[in-house]
Amino acid sequence: MLQASNISFAYGDRPALRDVSVSLAPGELVAVIGPNGSGKSTLIRALLGQHRATGSIEWEGRSLRDWHRRDLARRVAYLPQAPSADLDQTVQQTLQLGRAPYWRAFGIESEHDQHVVAQV
Template sequence: MTVPTISTSTALAAHNLHVAYGEHTILEDLSVTLPAGEVTAIIGPNGCGKSTLLKALSQFLPSQGQLTINGEDARALSRRDLARRLAVLPQSPQAPDGITVQDLVSRGRHPHQSWFRQWSSADSEVVDACLEKTGVKELGDRPLSSLSGGQRQRAWLAMVLAQDTDLLLLDEPTTYLDLAHSVDVLRLVQTMKQEDGRTIVMVLHDLNLAARFADHLVVMGPGRVAATGSAKEILTPELLADTFGLEAGVLTDPYHGGPLVVPR
């Protein structure tokens, strides 16, 4: 097997990735590279393996094949070292009953704690900054369960920000949100990239939101990568028909100039 040379502009890469549940193969010989300093959206029809790919990239699922972070072997990293480089927000995160927003966000600092390094004023400053950046600072004392869906998602994003990694993996961050709150969360994702230079990889279902807010798309078919590139490059009627089974036109978004998918 030939191992590809990983560019320094690649934040995360997989080569010949294989994931199976028992005898059922989900991903087979899948290779993909995710650019550094950009927002990547993984899109595709239901059941094609989008979330499975994200979990495999984060090593939440056992897999075979090569995984690299910034050109280094990701499998050689300890769990703590991995958590200092890569933060993950699952699709339906769980928190203890009664936990406050402040306490939730503070949990993002756990990878930086050890027997020799306990909680410090620097950790408190990071938590406060993340609460401020995500717009939930005034909600710090409130129970997470008392928040609206959009507020709750911002609190979870504040927690992964507090982990202070260059790479964020978000599994369907707009799940259960209406369109207005989805746009609000995705604008925050863009801010993370623009102001902090973070690399963000997220699974999305909405094609037009992906085209609007992502710099780079990974389009998946069943267990494989069907296309990669910018939305302008790869979102075509032919790809939509072949991969999604969707008869649609691709127009120009009158506000942002990118592609706009309009089903027929």
């Protein structure tokens, strides 16, 4: 469950989100729509903790600030529309990156990780 209450965020002195609240149940499918520059991506990044928004954001009843990044990454995946790096990779390689929070030391995949990706 995701619960966000009265979240706000600004880029410098330019507000991007103002008192946004949302509640999402597990498995619920949601679309965030709006014109360019309306704050859609900013909202997603705030809900993931990539932007330090004011207000309250909780995942599974715990404040976003209380989550260890690895534990949150095991529950939530984010793939931006325009990646920050020019990645020339296959769909399988992209899916393998989604297993990164489960990798052992030194980024070593287990056979289980490979099996999970193959199932997709």
